[in-house]
Amino acid sequence: MRVLEAAVLFFGGLAAHWLASTQLSFWGLSPHVLFVLTLGAAAAVGPVQGQCLGFFWGLALDALSSHVFGANALGFTLTAYAVGMLRRQMDTASPPSQMVLAAATVPLYALYYGLAGSVFEHRFLWPGWASFLLDPVYTAFLAPAAFGAAKRFLRP
Amino acid sequence: MNRDTRAANYLFIAFCAVALTLLILPTTGKVRQLRALAGYLVEPLPYHGDRLAARLEGVPEGAARLIRRDVELLEARRLLQEAELLKAELAALKADNERLSAAAGLKPLAGRGVRWARVMERDPQNWYRSVMIDAGEEQGLRLNAPVVGIEGSTLGVVGRVTEVNPRTSKVLLLSDELSAMAAYLPAHGWEGLVQGQGTPFLRMNYLPVDAKFAVGDEVHTSPTSASFPPGLPVGRISRVFERDPFLAFQAVEVERLVRASKLKEVLVLVPVTEAAIAGPPEPAPAPKKAGAK
Numbered sequence: 001m002r003v004l005e006a007a008v009l010f011f012g013g014l015a016a017h018w019l020a021s022t023q024l025s026f027w028g029l030s031p032h033v034l035f036v037l038t039l040g041a042a043a044a045v046g047p048v049q050g051q052c053l054g055f056f057w058g059l060a061l062d063a064l065s066s067h068v069f070g071a072n073a074l075g076f077t078l079t080a081y082a083v084g085m086l087r088r089q090m091d092t093a094s095p096p097s098q099m100v101l102a103a104a105t106v107p108l109y110a111l112y113y114g115l116a117g118s119v120f121e122h123r124f125l126w127p128g129w130a131s132f133l134l135d136p137v138y139t140a141f142l143a144p145a146a147f148g149a150a151k152r153f154l155r156p
Numbered sequence: 157m158n159r160d161t162r163a164a165n166y167l168f169i170a171f172c173a174v175a176l177t178l179l180i181l182p183t184t185g186k187v188r189q190l191r192a193l194a195g196y197l198v199e200p201l202p203y204h205g206d207r208l209a210a211r212l213e214g215v216p217e218g219a220a221r222l223i224r225r226d227v228e229l230l231e232a233r234r235l236l237q238e239a240e241l242l243k244a245e246l247a248a249l250k251a252d253n254e255r256l257s258a259a260a261g262l263k264p265l266a267g268r269g270v271r272w273a274r275v276m277e278r279d280p281q282n283w284y285r286s287v288m289i290d291a292g293e294e295q296g297l298r299l300n301a302p303v304v305g306i307e308g309s310t311l312g313v314v315g316r317v318t319e320v321n322p323r324t325s326k327v328l329l330l331s332d333e334l335s336a337m338a339a340y341l342p343a344h345g346w347e348g349l350v351q352g353q354g355t356p357f358l359r360m361n362y363l364p365v366d367a368k369f370a371v372g373d374e375v376h377t378s379p380t381s382a383s384f385p386p387g388l389p390v391g392r393i394s395r396v397f398e399r400d401p402f403l404a405f406q407a408v409e410v411e412r413l414v415r416a417s418k419l420k421e422v423l424v425l426v427p428v429t430e431a432a433i434a435g436p437p438e439p440a441p442a443p444k445k446a447g448a449k
Contacts, residue, residue: 021199047164055171062178064195066188066211070178077171084164120179 002154009153010053013037014060020142029131031139033146034061035109036102038076039083040143040150043092043101047084049154054080067125071116075109095144102143106136189219196223203227255306256421268385268425271295275419276324284331284354286315289422292323302384302425303327305414312413313337313390314422316383325424329416330358330390338378339390344369347378350390350410356417358391358410365406369393375410385425389413 017033024030034057042050054076061072083092083101091097110127117125127135183191192215196203203211208227212220256272273291291297297320305314315335319326328335335352339360346367348360360375373393379386394411 018198046160048160048167051164051167051171055175058175063191064198066192066195066213066215068179069183069187069191070175074172074175074179077168077175081164081168085161116179 005153005155006049006053009037009041009150010056012149012153013053013057017061027130027134028128029134029138031142032106032109032135033139033142034058035076035079035106036139036143036146037150038080039101039105040098040147041154042080042083043087043098043147044151045154046087047081050080050084051077068116068120071113071120075112075116078112079105079109092147095147098143098147099140102146103136103140106139107132110135185216188214189216192216192219192223196226268427269296271297271424271426272421273297273325273424274421282332284329284352284356284416286318286329286332287327287416287419287422289325289327289424290323291424292321292325294322296426297325297424298426300383301427302388304388304423304425305416305419306421306423307414307418310413311389313377313384313388314414314416314419317424327422330412331356331416337384337390338381339375340378341369341373341393342376342387343373347380348405350375356412356415357394358412359407360393360410361405361407363406363408365399365404367406369396369408371396 013034016037020033021030038050038054038057041053055073058073058076059070061076062069065072090101092101110132114124114126117123126132192212203223208224212223215223271291273289273295275287276290277288279286289303297317299317299320301317303314303316304311306312313330315327315329315332317325318328329352330337330350331352331354333352333354337350338347339350340347341363344367346363346369348362350358350360353359363369371393375390375392377384377386377388377390391410391412393408395409397407397409399406
């Protein structure tokens with residue numbers, strides 16, 4: 001049953017990401033739904049399930065991207081591992097702390113992705129200042145819902 | 157180290173190894189094509205605008221061409237929708253142009269220039285009294301300048317300018333009770349004074365008692381008019397009032413050729429002077445008002 005619920009969360013997350021990228025996008029900004037779901041999964045049930053979901057979500061994103069293949073899978077795995085291991089040392093239960101966590105990690109992830117591009121594609125993959133500064137804010141507003149969904153589907 | 161932590165570490169190493177392998181291994185052209193097409197289908201937004209070239213960099217030519225053509229098709233559809241709106245706007249402008257072109261066939265008036273202006277406001281309390289037009293001192297309008305209007309292809313006197321602001325002016329209509337102008341009947345030569353009555357109809361007084369005229373006779377501006385150039389059509393006689401034995405003149409009712417209720421644009425006749433040819437004067441800070449006559 002838990003596998004089924006995890007699968008629902010996995011495909012639901014992909015659908016939500018597509019919806020957010022196409023329908024909820026404005027001024028070229030779109031929330032990082034899969035990234036924040038990975039944060040929520042790792043915070044809710046730990047690094048094992050967080051990494052599993054994060055790796056495959058990242059792989060799905062890589063398949064849809066025209067840039068470095070595998071960078072999202074690696075990034076999401078790293079994020080899920082770090083958040084899963086540190087989840088006992090930080091508060092991820094309250095919406096404000098979830099928003100702060102999302103707002104702080106999204107720009108770090110953008111920098112990581114840019115660096116991955118410079119290493120494997122020989123050019124820094126810069127998302128643009130507007131996206132770099134405002135996507136974290138947009139994503140932060142979705143964080144409580146994403147953490148709630150992850151907790152709902154991945155009950156330990 | 158407990159079991160969960162060990163599992164997390166092993167998974168971490170395994171996933172990182174797979175991801176790094178994927179990062180290091182070069183992808184074939186077919187894989188890049190599939191990735192680009194799948195990415196465009198699922199998330200087309202990043203392919204629009206100036207990011208298209210960057211997104212298609214490294215994508216094999218077949219897929220890149222397909223995506224580029226689709227983006228162009230969507231752009232063309234958007235432009236087509238805009239073109240439909242422009243077409244509707246063009247049709248409206250064409251209708252306006254035809255109406256104004258028909259009106260522009262009027263004879264040139266010696267010593268007078270013409271300024272087009274749109275009627276922008278009417279006073280609902282005094283419908284037959286005045287209208288505001290969107291031309292003023294900056295367009296060369298002066299106090300007491302005659303204003304003519306067009307209904308269909310018929311030209312007729314409307315009134316005169318009684319207030320000039322920098323970019324707007326007030327036109328006192330002929331139908332206002334305070335309006336009066338010298339006019340004559342070109343068919344007979346009789347001259348009289350056309351006055352407003354606060355209704356759509358005008359009254360022409362001071363016609364000689366022995367004068368003969370009929371309903372339908374045209375009324376034009378008189379050569380003796382101080383404000384209006386001679387020979388401009390004003391209206392037609394619509395009724396001959398019964399003669400009052402105590403008055404030494406006859407009066408007729410005049411139906412105007414241009415009804416104020418249908419006015420959209422007017423022609424303001426301005427004197428052609430050296431100053432007017434040189435250009436409009438500096439805008440005045442306060443409006444000037446003329447006494448009503």
